[in-house]
Amino acid sequence: MSLPRSDVDLFEAARPRLEAIAYRVLGSAAEAEDAVQETFIRWQAADVERIEVPEAWLTKVLTNLCLNQLASARARRETYVGQWLPxxxxxxxxxxxxxxTAQQRESVSYAVLIxxxxxxxxxRAVYVLREAFDYPHREIADILDITEAASQQLLHRARKHLADGRARTEIDEAAARRIVGEFLAAATSGRTDSLVRMLTDDAVTVGDGGGKIPARAKPFEGAVAVAKFLRGLFTPGKAKRDLAGGSPExxxxxxxxxxxxxxxVEGRVVGVMCLEVTEHGIAACRNQVNPDKLGRATRQWAATDHGEPLLRAF
Incomplete structure (x- = not known):
């Protein structure tokens, strides 16, 4: 069924918001894109003229698709090879x-997605809709077919679970570049003491290779263990170059x-290590090297000016 141009335009105007909701709920850009595309298919099949508030209708359809997808995704993650990371x-x-707002930035941080x-x-749905998109509980209740009181209780429980995590420090681009520069200098110095000083005592490191790229699935824990692992990770070697398909920048x-x-490597993102920074130092180094989860990052990398590399590794 072909939609009028005005209805297509209405959906496309909503697409960025829908994708942002789906990504936060699912932790996967690829799955978020699928959920939004399925929402568009439902939009095509709907009697659009009878939909009083298109934004609310689209959000409701998308959210429930995400919840269904999340259930199947979690089942797949039980058989996922190694550690699953967003x-x-x-x-x-x-x-x-x-x-x-700080809440919106926090809701999409890598630490919070985990x-x-x-x-x-x-x-998860209530937290995302309320904290990141400021939906009132009345609308959230309608989206999820629950009561307002239940929505409020779900948000309270979600905040309690998330409060158990460590508060991160907000970082701007200049500070991020400085931190990463210092981190790389310490990791490639051949010594662990300077790197240990950058880490919290209970720091962890873990990787997601999806069974396709070797990655540390079982976390190293403690500053000394993490520093030793990172020193080895950034030590040059032919095997690493072969695995990456070249010498990474x-x-x-x-x-x-x-x-x-x-x-x-040659314009292709082969790894993204997210550093969780707290007031006490770097608390976690989470390394995403699963190629299935780096395609969107590669496209974004190609579309932006990223400057000169800090290091040519391996």
């Missing part, structure tokens, strides 16, 4: 959504609003 998004990607995995699907960037180490 798909990182680089600065400037419209799927990151609004960033006007913590959201602790929540039930409904808790290492850049400083922002991913999900936080400092990140981005490894690029």
């Amino acid at each position: 798909e990182p998004l680089l600065a400037g990607d419209p799927m990151l959504g609004p960033a006007d 913590l959201l995995e602790r929540l039930s699907p409904n808790e 290492i850049h400083a960037a922002l991913a999900n609003g936080g400092p990140a180490v981005v490894a690029v």
Whole structure:
């Protein structure tokens, strides 16, 4: 069924918001794109003239599609090879959504996306809609077919779960580049003491290779263990060059609003290491190297000016 141009335009105007909601709920840009496309298919099949508030209708359809997709995604993650980590998004990607308030920026941080995995699907949806998009509980209740009181209770539980995580420090682009520069200098110095000083005592590092690229699925824990692992990770070697398909250029960037180490080979992003920075130091180094989760980052990388690399590795 072909939609009038005005109805297509209405949907396209809503697409960035829908993608940003779906990404936060699912933690995957690819799955978010699928959910938004399925929403468009439902929009095509609907009697649009009878829809009084298109934005509310689209949000309701999308959210419920995401909840269904989240249930199946979690089942797939039970058989996922290695550690599952969210798909990182680089600065400037419209799927990151609004960033006007601290709550909005926090809701899409890599650390919070990981913590959201602790929540039930409904808790996750309520948290995203309320904290990131400021939907009133009345509208959230209608979207999820629950009461306003239930929506408020779900948000309370979600905030309680997320409060168990460590408060991160907000970082601008200049600070991110400085932190990554210092981090790389320490990691490639051949010594661990300077790197240990940058880490919190209980720092962790973990990687997601999806069974396609070797990655550290079981976390290293503690500053000394993490520093030793990172020193080895950034030590040059032919095997690493072969695995990456060449000698990567290492850049400083922002991913999900936080400092990140981005490894690029001939324009292709082959790794994004997100650094979780707190007032006490770097608390986590999460390395996404699964090629299935780096395609959007590669497209965003090609569309932006990223400057000279800080390091040519391996």
